[in-house]
Amino acid sequence: MIDPRILREDPDRVRAAQAKRGLSDEVVDRALSADTARREAIATFEARRSEQKKLGKLIPQAQGDEKAALLARTKTLAAQVKEAEAAQAVAEEEWQQALLSIPNLAADEVPAGGEDDFVVLETVGTPATFDFEPRDHVELGRMLGAIDLERGAKVSGSRFYFLTGVGAELEFALINLANETAREFGFTQVIAPSMVKPRAMEGTGFLGQAADDVYRIEGQDMYLVGTSEVPMAAYHSDEILDGATFPLRYAAFSPCFRKEAGSHGKDTKGIIRVHWFDKVEMFVYTTLEDSYAEHQRLLDIEKAFLDKLELAYQVIDTAAGDLGLSAQRKFDCEAWIPTQGKYRELTSTSNCTEFQTRRLDTRGRFALDDGSGGTEVRAVATLNGTLCAVPRAIVAILETHQQADGSVKVPQALQKWLGREVLEPVTGG
Template sequence: MIDPKLLRDEPDRVRAAQAKRGLSADVVDRAVAADAARRAAIGRFEALRAEQKQLGKQVAKAQGEEKQQLLARTKELAAGVKAAEAEQAEAEQQWQAELLAIPNLAADEAPAGGEDDYTVIEHVGEPAQFDFEPRDHVELGRILGAIDLERGAKVSGSRFYFLTGVGAELELALVNLAMAQARETGFTQVIAPSMVRPRAMEGTGFLGQAADDVYRIEGQEMYLVGTSEVPMAAYHSDEILDAESLPLRYAAFSPCFRKEAGSHGKDTRGIFRVHWFDKVEMFVYTTLEESFAEHQRLLGLEKRFLDKLELSYRVIDTAAGDLGLSAQRKFDCEAWIPTQGRYRELTSTSNCTEFQSRRLDIRGRFPDGTKPLATLNGTLCAIPRAIVAILETHQQADGSVRVPEALRPYLGGREVLEPVTRP
């Protein structure tokens, strides 16, 4: 959540941030009013408690009728204190609810507007050109014996799939390549749980605007995560970390689950947009001051990985209205998908500043006291989308696919994936 002091001292700045996202400022007004009501309730409770304590001292010294009058007042005051305490608790709860509904303030540098108002920062590489009609990843997956969509739908429903043969080998190769890069660049490798309690999901902002895309386990207070950002953000919840240990950098592998609510009719062919996929996610804890440089570092690592896959891509600065609840700024790397004739998101990295750590009570211990830390996340490799880009970019006329050089050691030295059926 945002800093309550910021809401109290600079509400117009928060209203302007809402406008930049294309959102109403009503939630800010409600939060300001709830804060005023909360502080008034605290004042009433504390005044009554002070009177109650003072009365207790007078009762101890009083005698006779005076004591009986004071005792009667004490009884009356006790009921008032109890009511004031309940009022204070209710006001606190209402204020917290309103505060949690306010997104992180978008960076000044982030473009204003919605999904289509991004800014292109750079293009890397030239889109693949072919002297034959390129096949899409669905057809290539069939020819290579790599992707089985029909049986995925039979077993689990639409937007599910099996990776078979070289498809399964490709996934493992990509995971190993991603984890090797993470290890070499100072990240601790993690295998993260894919089921979390509500606090972890809410603490990362995924029960807000993204709630419709989250799978809840019926009959249990558990959720399936859509990204290992969720368990990794909660990993150090309710902890105070020593400043000397920062930054803490993790690279987590986990399955991810998404309802893909609102995507009806989009990307229904193939494995680009699915309900389940595996992913390697980078996650960092650092100071607010260092978070901006760390954000650029995560972007650089994502670009390095896409370079290893020999893909053409562009980097965009996501518009404020397309940011998640927790993000202050987000960069996407979008790879060129030949048969779609456009760039599609493969990775993203977000600076969530102190937003998640305030919700999850994650602080650092510094010479001048404790304060919330900044959290950042970045996709190193979302497996299905990486496979889509590799197959389509490196395909050859006979249906075979050239293996990027960096992946070859993880595929037994293979330079080409050969068809197992006729094109």
């Protein structure tokens, strides 16, 4: 959640942030009203409780009618205390719910607008051109015996698939390369659970605007994650971390599950938009002050990985209306997909500042810089970044590195994992 002090001290900043995302500022007024009601409820409860304590001390010393009057007042006051305590609980819940519904405040540099209002920051490489009619990844996957969409649909339904033969080998090669890259940059490798409790999902902001995309396990209070960002953000929930160990950098592998609600008719062919995929996700805990440089570092790592795959791509600054609930700023790397004639997202990295850690009660203990030897406990920042989302990486590799006969050249960085320089067709075109 956002820092409540910003809401109280500079509500117009929050209203402007809502407008930048294309959202109503009604929630700001609702949150301020709830905060006022909460403070008044706390004051009322504390006043009643204080009076109750005072009467409790007077009763043993009173006699006769005075004692009877005090006992009667105590009975009335007990009911008032109970009522004030209940009112305080309701006001606190309304305040918390209003605060939780406010997205992170987008950075000043973030473009205003929606999905199509991004700004291209950089273009890397030259999009592939061919002296033959290029095949899409569906046809190439069939020729290579790499992707089986028909049996995926038969077994699990639409937007599911089997990776077979060199397709499965290509996934393992990509995961190995991603893990190797993560180790090179000092990340601790993690295999994260793909099922989490509601608090983990809510704490990362995925039960807000993204709730329709989340799979809930019927009959259990559990969710399937759409990214290992969720378990990694909750990994240190309710902990006070040693600030001297920062930054904490993790690279987590997990299967990911998404309903793809609202994507009906989009990317129905192939494995660009699917309900399940495997991914290696970078996740970092650091200070707010260092989070901005760390965000650039995550972007540089993603670019280094795409360079290893020998892909052409562009880097975009995502517009405010296309940011997730918890992101303050997000950069996407979009690879060129030849048969679509456009760039498509392969990786993204977001700075979530203190938004997730405030919801999950993750804090750090830091030495004071006043020479006193003392420490302070404060909120910390989190960042996430996709290192490799397997299906889209496969799409980009197959289409970019295809040859006229349907074979596909293997990027040099993957050759040691695949044990070959070319993926050869097993069926005709």
